[in-house]
Amino acid sequence: MAGILDRRIWCGVALRTLLAGLGAAPRLVGRVEIASPLSSLVRVREGLALGDQGLSPYTGDAYHGPPLALSVFSGVARHPLWSLAPLIAADVASAALLSRLAQLWGLSPGWKSAGVLYLLNPLTVLACVGGSLGSIENLLVYVSIYGGATSNIPLCAFGLAAAAYWGLHPLLLMLPLCQLMYIGVEPATVICIHGLTGGSAHQPAEGLSRFSPVPTARGREKPPRKGWPGLLLFLCYVAFWIAFLCVLSEVALRKFKEHSCRSWVLGIRGSAECAEHADDWRYRSAAKHWMAETYGFMLRVEDLTPNIGLFWYFFTEMFDNFRSFFIFVFHSLSVLFLVPMMVRMPEQPLVIAVLQCIINALFKPYPTISDIALYMGLLPLFPVLMRHFQWWFFMCNSFLLLAVLGPAMWHQWIQVGSANSNFFYSITLLLAIWQVVLLVMLVDAALSKGQNLEKESQKTKAE
């Protein structure tokens, strides 16, 4: 397994390097499908260049990523090839984590290549070569899911905190992960993964026994709940990691005076030197805390550059009076079904996590193809869902069609100038519908799986 993966990993790395070496990066780096204002490598470079000038990276509206992303790229951002190294490393690590998860969950060999599927997914390749920071966010999400699946609470909490720090929306995965911690990892895994493995449900999963000392994974009797201690420990760890990352960011920004003046941690806000600049017109651009410039910027939806999401055209056309109302409505939709899903599928937190990833991709203000790659990478780990899923042919073909039409419409609108914005908008609208359909089918599949599970357990009881 490892050997195969190794060879394919090299294949994936070589593919990315080759594309970048052939000069694809400068063409891809400005693509709206790949680079959002939050995740573009151009903006990272700009932020670093501003830092070199002694200006804060958050001066003006150039950079909106988290402060530590600058530290990740600080040495390599200028170089066209080396700047991709952190992203390639992140992709490889993601693939390794996915493979390891498949191995742990004892999936049948057909599904074991989840990691390779992720690594060779064209979306991932393009996002990586195009310098989208989404690759790193995906890795952090996978880390948290991997930590959850191996009941490694600190690792899971770290993955969640770091992913939320990086892109805010993964914070919504906290509820399913809390649920996972509450009901215990093993029963959840068993139900999510092995709930409907047909004949194999009767045998103890071989992969699972590797990490659980007592083979409780029978899938029929309800295992003891892990309960509150695990959940509280998880929450504490999440709080700790978030605080840790915030302090680290403050430290990274310490050298810029306008930030140290507004730091909550470094505590020199009230000094006379800072008061002098507090209301200065000249320093107006630096008058915000970095969180307002990253998460605040994301939530306020100020940048109307087109992307593959739903926000941009709606707020381009929306009347100013109703802007704030609709921003609230749009953001609330990403949270709307989280609790209902948890109520309806209390035994399947991992499935809910995947579904929430799809919802995030739908309702992020600045989504990129990395967000689609994120849930595409996770789906092969849930063979049960996949078996229940119908319309494979239709879904695959329609996605291919959208993937061709999107760039074509963009080209018609922006480069050629023979179309208008509605052409590209229609494609983003269809992509949203495509994702809604996928989401609803998966919910159906998950629920019918649960139903079958119940039936099965009743059957066993009757026996």
Added chain:
Amino acid sequence: MARTAIATAFLRVAFLALLTVYAALGFTAEHPKQAHGDRERFEEELLIKPLPDGHVLLHFHFTHWTPAKKHHQLFPRAADQLSQALDFEEAEVSFTRGRWDNRRWGDPAVPAKPMGAELIARFPSSLAAPELPSAWGNLTHAFSGLLCSSLNFLERSEMVALPEFVFKREAGSWVHGLLPKEAVCTENLTPWLKLLPCGDSHGLAALMDRHVLYSADYHSLHTHIEVTRGHPSNGGNEQLLTQTLTLVVRGSHGMSSLSARPSNWSLSSIMASPPKGACAVASQSQVYVQIPGQLVDRAKGVEEVDTVPGGGDHTFSAHNNALYIVDPAPNKTLKLTTMGVATSDAILVYDLEVNSSLDPAFSWRVAGNGGWEPRGVQCEVHTYIRNGQGESGGLVVEVGWTGAGSAPSRPRGLLRHELKKLCLLQTVPWFVRVWIHTMRMLVDGQDYPTARAVYKHMLGMSQDRKAPAMLELCLQVPATASSMAITVDFTPAFLSVTEHPPDAHRGFDIPPALVTFPDEDDSTGVRAEDLKKPSESIQVLLQLLQHSQRKYVYSQGTLVSLATPDFSMPYNVCCLTSTVLAIYIGAMLKALVKRTDADETNEGREWRKRLAGGVLLMILMMCWVLYMDPETRAQLVQWLTDVGILHVQTN
């Protein structure tokens, strides 16, 4: 009706009487101080200069000066009120139509301004930084009221730059704003003329025929106020107000401007009417005709060829020679000295007070214009967009020294290691996102390290909908370089429907770049101190000509086209996107609440819960009804009292 008229008339008379008494009191009170040096001054001057392509430059120059005192006889009250109400030290506003054409007209005799409206202000360094925006806002509104313009749009910080180095004459907080799209029309001129003591009824301003003014190839209306703040006890501020109008008009009407045929012109043929005498209150009314040095040299050459060698002591006359004649003969002729270097330019000085029906006429004595070619300009600046179509492009600011050999700037031979310095200010609106890390510099087409060239800089980063990007670079490049370019990549932003101007497909203006030269003498030419000496007659315009004309060099602005949304779509987009949201919510709800077989099997033990839930819901609903409806509440209380559960004291 009649009563109102009488009342108004009475009020007017009373007001006038009051004013007279007040003025008389003021004069008598000030009379002892009204010695020399305390006198207001007003001067009017006109410069006429023929240009190589047959056009003629006309530059009207009006100077007002007042010492610190409360009441003014000449100084315009509007300007005085402005400077008293607002805390600025210097403000300069210009309205320009047309573009100074370097290639055809050579270097401008007075600094050429960019198209549209420009407002530059200097606030005292003592002004606290938080007050700067409001001070600037007030100034924009005051000027837009004074000159009937839309300068108040500059109040928004998204158009305004705060340069540090390009304006270096005086210390203070400089603020620079440009409105490239501002239309310039007579409604700006009329209030401007009202500032003059004689208006346009007498003096040089009487020449200003509106048809000529607004059909000119280049038209620049300029107002400059400089305030020296005095102590309030001294009675006010010392103020210097300069009003200029620069025109480039065809020498003779009906002739193609591009034809090489010479044009003979006279002031009356250009301006449709001769002057109507001097303005009575002006301390001097002068008209200058500047004969460019090239023409003088050429005329000398022609005369030397014509005259027989040794044929008597013939003196060269700058107004009447073998090449051309200027009629009538000037009161005196001067040689122009620019920045301490003598040039061959001749200035013919006419005094309007001596000759009130003055009509200087210029005519050629030869066919053709004697081979007079436009001399290369010393320095020109261009801003342009490279690869503007699509999702990214490059902004280029190019400085070229085409006439590198011209005299005043090159007093001595150049060495290789010598450097020339310039400061460049380029403001870029926020919707053109420039990436500083892509900034490159080319000298003579070759890459040149930016770090070596930039010796001081100030970068203002753009903020969406709030602040423009400001690149202010002071550069030093090898003195031998003939061109230099700064390129920076940008990404156009996308605006919302409401942010687009009415004509969105016209493109969006990128304001012109401004280049100044820190090495060169940058004084305005006229000091207020000079004007204090009443005995001397200061020819302000002549002094100005003796200084560098390269104070400011602007590029022409450029346009960038942004991708526009469909303006007719708001409701459609609302409906379509909302449909997708509805599908999402509806389908998810349906999927989540769909009852599966497993739910059916659980129904047996669920009915108690359901019943409890139903009862709870009914109780909640009843509570709500009671809370909302006072009548029901009263009925309930009544009923409870009747039953005997409640005991309400009724009186």
